[in-house]
Amino acid sequence: MSITKSLFGKLPDGEEVFCYTAVNQSGASASFLTYGAVWRSMCVPNQDGVLTDVVLGFDTLEAYLKQAEYIGATIGRVANRIGNARFTLNGKEYALFANDFENCSHGGKTGFDKRNWKASVDGDSVVFTLFSPDGDENFPGTLTVMVVYTLTEKNALSIRYFAVTDADTLVSLTNHAYFNLAGQGAGTILKQTLQIDAERFTCIDPHILPTGKIAPVAGGPLDFLSEKPIGCDIESNLENMPAARGYDHNFVLRHPEGGIELVASAADPDGGIEMDVYTDQPGVQLYTPYDLNALEGKDGVRYGFRPAFCLETQHFADAPAHPDFPSIVLHAGEVLASETVYAFSAKTGA
Numbered sequence: 001m002s003i004t005k006s007l008f009g010k011l012p013d014g015e016e017v018f019c020y021t022a023v024n025q026s027g028a029s030a031s032f033l034t035y036g037a038v039w040r041s042m043c044v045p046n047q048d049g050v051l052t053d054v055v056l057g058f059d060t061l062e063a064y065l066k067q068a069e070y071i072g073a074t075i076g077r078v079a080n081r082i083g084n085a086r087f088t089l090n091g092k093e094y095a096l097f098a099n100d101f102e103n104c105s106h107g108g109k110t111g112f113d114k115r116n117w118k119a120s121v122d123g124d125s126v127v128f129t130l131f132s133p134d135g136d137e138n139f140p141g142t143l144t145v146m147v148v149y150t151l152t153e154k155n156a157l158s159i160r161y162f163a164v165t166d167a168d169t170l171v172s173l174t175n176h177a178y179f180n181l182a183g184q185g186a187g188t189i190l191k192q193t194l195q196i197d198a199e200r201f202t203c204i205d206p207h208i209l210p211t212g213k214i215a216p217v218a219g220g221p222l223d224f225l226s227e228k229p230i231g232c233d234i235e236s237n238l239e240n241m242p243a244a245r246g247y248d249h250n251f252v253l254r255h256p257e258g259g260i261e262l263v264a265s266a267a268d269p270d271g272g273i274e275m276d277v278y279t280d281q282p283g284v285q286l287y288t289p290y291d292l293n294a295l296e297g298k299d300g301v302r303y304g305f306r307p308a309f310c311l312e313t314q315h316f317a318d319a320p321a322h323p324d325f326p327s328i329v330l331h332a333g334e335v336l337a338s339e340t341v342y343a344f345s346a347k348t349g350a
Contacts, residue, residue, distance in 0.1 A: 001124045009061025017061050020126045022151040030151045036113040037074035037128040037147050039177050044155050044344040047272030056178035056308050059298050070176040073113035074147050075106045077139050079174040080317035083209050087320035094138055101207045108137035125150040141167035156343035163336040171330040172315040178308035181268035185301030189309050190231025196224040196264045198251035202316050206243040212322045245290040250283045250316050260339055264311055272347040279313040279340040282326045313340040
């Protein structure tokens with residue numbers, strides 16, 4: 001395994017942003033930016049042995065600064081939505097920045113995706129750290145966060161998250177990678193298949209906020225218990241899918257708490273690249289952007305119509321408002337530790 005560091009660009013204030021690239025012995029690679037602790041690329045072989053970049057991203061720092069889709073970024077303090085941009089913790093109400101209708105999404109106005117993280121190499125891993133002071137985006141507590149990316153010799157990427165706080169706060173971290181298993185400029189993902197190990201999902205309102213109801217997926221458009229093409233039911237009128245313009249839904253994973261388990265599998269039927277997702281998180285958000293034609297991605301490609309899917313492992317959105325949801329409160333002195341693994345392979349003869 002080799003890891004190299006290069007200058008990627010400079011922020012408007014002159015601060016330097018670096019790119020770290022890990023390459024394993026078979027030639028597969030992954031790269032990451034200090035800005036947003038972004039997962040920028042993932043090059044793995046398809047069934048013909050051709051290295052294929054399956055993660056959307058950009059060639060310049062300026063493009064990352066301009067886009068609003070959180071592409072490849074580490075999300076925090078709280079991934080997904082907090083209803084009415086406010087929550088109550090220990091009897092005190094906290095008002096947040098409303099950036100998604102009346103809700104707070106993905107950490108607020110200046111979430112972790114818009115910070116330039118510190119980075120270092122530790123063996124075969126790239127370690128990103130961020131200090132979030134008390135009152136940052138009006139969240140309580142001084143929070144220290146660490147994200148560790150590790151590319152394995154078997155073409156898997158492990159993402160480990162750690163956080164500690166000096167006062168009770170809310171924390172739910174994820175990565176917002178956009179995947180296209182045919183390649184990051186290869187058009188739509190509608191034929192690519194997906195299976196999710198979830199019998200239930202959290203129902204949403206027209207603003208994609210959980211209602212608090214948890215419903216079965218069986219027989220509906222969110223039924224991915226058996227593998228099916230992502231495009232099979234993507235135009236359904238059920239489960240507020242028209243408001244989401246496809247999928248933007250959290251699946252309640254049925255694996256036991258505490259252990260890292262296989263929770264989802266996706267595949268490209270043409271090039272044969274497959275991806276298995278392992279996590280210890282209770283949920284995974286399936287998001288299918290409708291049209292990214294306004295974005296010029298790596299190698300000058302226009303991403304266009306339904307060009308990717310996201311599988312964001314996380315706790316459920318708006319957890320503070322729903323006591324039945326798994327808690328996202330991190331207490332003073334506790335250590336948050338979580339891991340998600342995206343494992344890639346190629347199906348011979350696909």
